[in-house]
Amino acid sequence: MNSVQLMGNLARDPEIRFTKTGRAVxxxxxxCTRTYVPAGSTExxxxxDFIPCVAWGNLAESCGNNLAKGKRVFVEGRISVRSYEGADGQKRYRTEVVADFVAQPLGSDSRPAADMSAGRPGPSAAGTGFDGLGSESDEEIPF
Structure with missing residues (x-):
């Protein structure tokens, strides 16, 4: 099973691009901040941790319109490792979370969580017109 849930703050504004076929990414x-007690310590x-995430289609457009640096966000998706060739000809790898669902927690000065769902509408999302695009894509990320 490959499933990830993250809760944290956006480190910077989302970067929106479009593939050659016009699909948003x-x-x-x-x-994500966590607490721990180092070995041999009581404090x-x-x-x-700064976790890179990617969203596709309508979800990507919603992220671009509704998210901003510093905002609290919940992301649900899967881990993906992709490879590409760098400008120097070396093969590089990138590990990221491919988002299936993105929401801003209720109580944050933001839109309701359902406004950014793409396929899993929340209680107030009935009739919002999201087409349920998942995160699968045969297209390459344009950056």
């Missing part, structure tokens, strides 16, 4: 980074410390 959004790339953004979620900063808690915090560590922040």
């Amino acid at each position: 959004a790339m953004f980074t979620v900063a 808690q410390r915090e560590l922040t």
Whole structure:
């Protein structure tokens, strides 16, 4: 099973691009802070992980319109590892979360969570017109 759930803050505004066929793709980074107790210590410390995420189609457009740096966000999706050839000819790998669902938690000064769902509408999303595009794509990310 390949399933990921993240809750954190956006590290920067989403970057929206379009593939050659016109499909939207959004790339953004979620900063997730966790606490831990180092070995041999009794004091808690915090560590922040910066998780790269990508969304496709209508979900990507919603992310671009509704998310901004610093906003709290919940992302659900799957881990994907893709490879590409760098400008220097070397093969590179990128690990990222491919989002199937993105929401801003209720109570944050944002739109309701359902406004950014793409295929899994929340309780207030009935009739919002989302077409349920998933995250699968045969197209290459244009950056």
